[in-house]
Amino acid sequence: MIVNQFLVLAALLFSIGIYGVLVRRNAVLVLLSIELMLTAVNINLVAFGQYVQDALLSGQVFALFVITVAAAEVGIGLAIVVLIFRNRSSANVDELDLLKW
Amino acid sequence: MEFTDWIADARNVVFLVIAVAMIGSAVMVVTSRNVIHAALMLVVALAGAAALFLMLGAEFVAWTVVLVYIGAVIVLFLFGIMITRAPTKTDSVRLDHKRRWPAAIVALGTFATMATVTTMAFEDIPMPDGVSRTGDLGDVLFSRFVIPFEVVSFVLLAALIGGIVLARKDQES
Numbered sequence: 001m002i003v004n005q006f007l008v009l010a011a012l013l014f015s016i017g018i019y020g021v022l023v024r025r026n027a028v029l030v031l032l033s034i035e036l037m038l039t040a041v042n043i044n045l046v047a048f049g050q051y052v053q054d055a056l057l058s059g060q061v062f063a064l065f066v067i068t069v070a071a072a073e074v075g076i077g078l079a080i081v082v083l084i085f086r087n088r089s090s091a092n093v094d095e096l097d098l099l100k101w
Numbered sequence: 102m103e104f105t106d107w108i109a110d111a112r113n114v115v116f117l118v119i120a121v122a123m124i125g126s127a128v129m130v131v132t133s134r135n136v137i138h139a140a141l142m143l144v145v146a147l148a149g150a151a152a153l154f155l156m157l158g159a160e161f162v163a164w165t166v167v168l169v170y171i172g173a174v175i176v177l178f179l180f181g182i183m184i185t186r187a188p189t190k191t192d193s194v195r196l197d198h199k200r201r202w203p204a205a206i207v208a209l210g211t212f213a214t215m216a217t218v219t220t221m222a223f224e225d226i227p228m229p230d231g232v233s234r235t236g237d238l239g240d241v242l243f244s245r246f247v248i249p250f251e252v253v254s255f256v257l258l259a260a261l262i263g264g265i266v267l268a269r270k271d272q273e274s
Contacts, residue, residue, distance in 0.1 A: 007219040015212035020131030022204035072260030078181040079267035
């Protein structure tokens, strides 16, 4: 195994996530694409942690933190999406123009 | 390194299978016409990530991904899809924007940049072996990283309260 194969795979997953964030209209699907990008970041963190053979295991610890923050973000994000859907009866991100003038 | 040399290692064959499954399911997540299918394809991608973590010797992170992501976050997503009544049948409402090519160009540019930079920096450096035990991770998490750990638990608490406050109905007054 070489280091670069993990990094290239993570870059590919991150790019697919960027495509999904840009192209999707439904807010839930945008959140799904963000999860894809966070997974790519976690792969990078763990791969670099294994590469430098860190005694403190910082890569894995921060991957755990990213997973935790991602779980919190999904909870809040879906609560906001549910609230917007209740008020506007639509969860499409391109129809939300309340702050646009 | 030649591809034939690379593929001669059995671990790289496993990696290639996992990578192809992950990329295919990730593409399905961003292109599927069915919202439920997109959420379920994310399960495959995350399971592939967990398998990669096992290959990298990070067993606790792998099982945390299985428990937290596949066990909890995907269920949360399915509830969100159910509540917002996102179109589960095909093409009742468009799920994508009409113009896809600017997004595709941005994604391709990002991938080309990152892949070029990492290939230039880490050409054929081998990945060291070694498994980090869960006990070691627990030791370091509760000694060196105990303050960030507590901060993250506070973030979770704030997200819990915020989710309840946001999602409940306002009382008629």
